[in-house]
Amino acid sequence: DVSDAAARFCPKRSGSGMDREEVSTGTTIMAVEYDGGVVIGADSRTTTGAYIANRVTDKLTPIHERIFCCRSGSAADTQAIAEVVAYQLAPLVETAAHLFKASCYRYREELTAGILVAGWDRRRGGQVYCVPIGGMLVRQPVSVGGSGSTYIYGFMDSNYKPNMTKEQCLELTASALTLAMERDGSSGGVVRLASISESGVERRVILGNQLPKIVSTH
C-alpha cells in the first residue's frame, strides 16, 4: 500500500513523522434516518501523520446488501473489524451493529475504532447505530463521528428535524460534511454519499469543486 511504497523510496526519512504514525482515518462521517431508509456520508481523506496517504478513500463499507458501515479511527482496525462482521453475514441492521459492538467492546484496549452502522431491513426500515470508541452501542436518528464531527454538532442540532425526506437528508449530510472538512485538517477530499432503502443502494460522489458554497468567515 501507499505508506510501504513511500518507505521504500525514502528509507532514510526520519523526522517526517510518517514512519512513526499509524495510518488513520481522522475523519468526518455522518448517518441520518429518514422515513423509508437512511442516508450516509463520509469525507475521503486518510492520513499518516501529516501526509495524506489516500485522498479519495471510500470509508463507506458494505457489510451486506443493504447494510453499510462508516469507518473512523485506525484504518487497519476498522477494516479488520468490518471484514470479520461481513464474514459473519448479518441480514438485520441491528444484528450487524451488535456484531460490530462485540468486536469493538471485547478488544477495546487494543482498538481505536469509531463506527456508524446504517442500513435498511424489512423489519424496522432505515436504522442508524453508533458504535463509538470503547464499544458502546446506541441507535440514534442522526449521528456524526470522527475527528471532524466536533465542529458540526451545533450545525446538526440546529438543522436536523425529524421526518425529513431523502433529498433533505442528502443535502443536510453534504452541507455538514463540507463544513467539517473546511475546519478539520484530518478531513477532506471528496464527499461520498449513499442512500440505502428498500429499492437498493444509490451512491454518489461530490467532488471538491462541486461542494456547497459556504460563505467563509475568515
Added chain:
Amino acid sequence: MERRCLDAQFKGVSTGVSKNNYVSSKTINKVIQVHDRIFCCMAGSLADAQAVLKAAKFHLSFHSVQMESQPQVIAAASVLKDLCYKNKDELQAGFITAGWDRKKGPQIYVVSLGGMLISQQVTIGGSGSTYIYGYVDAKYRPDMSREECLQFATNALALAMGRDNVSGGVAHLVVITESGAEHIVVPGNKLPKFNDE
C-alpha cells in the same frame, strides 16, 4: 463569541466555571467592561484572565488620560496582547476584545493563548466553540441586522452550551454601539431549544 453586524457589536458568553469535574459556579459573568465602549470576553483559566484584565483596565484608563480621549479598541486589545505575550509561559488565558470607537467604528480583536492579535468580523472561542464552528460558518452573513445578530449569537451559544459539559448556566450578551452598551442576560431555561438528544 462575537460578531459584527452593520454598526453594532455583539459579544456573548456562557457562564459555567469548573475545576476538574466540579462546577464551582453557574453564574459567572465572563464579559468584562474595560472602558465605556470596550468589552472583553475571557476564556481559559479565569483566575489568569481576571488578573490580566485587572492590569489591563488600569493601563487603559491611564492611557486614555494621557491621550485625553476615549481609547481605541485596538489599544485595549494591544494592552492585553502585551500582557499575554510577555507572560506566555505562566498564563493560560485568551480574550476576545470588542467595542466601538470613533476612528474605526465597531471592531473585534482576538488575543489567543500565546499572545497573537488578529482582527476578525466574527469569532468564537473557548472549549464549547469547537461544536459550533460548523453552525457559525453556515449561518453568519456580513449584513445582518441587530435583531438577526442577537438571535444568531443566542442560538450559537445555546447550541454550544447544549453540547459542552463545562459550558452552561446563563448566557450574557452585550450590544455595543455608538450610543452605548446594552447588557442582555438570558437564563438557561429561556434559551432556544434545539434537537439535541
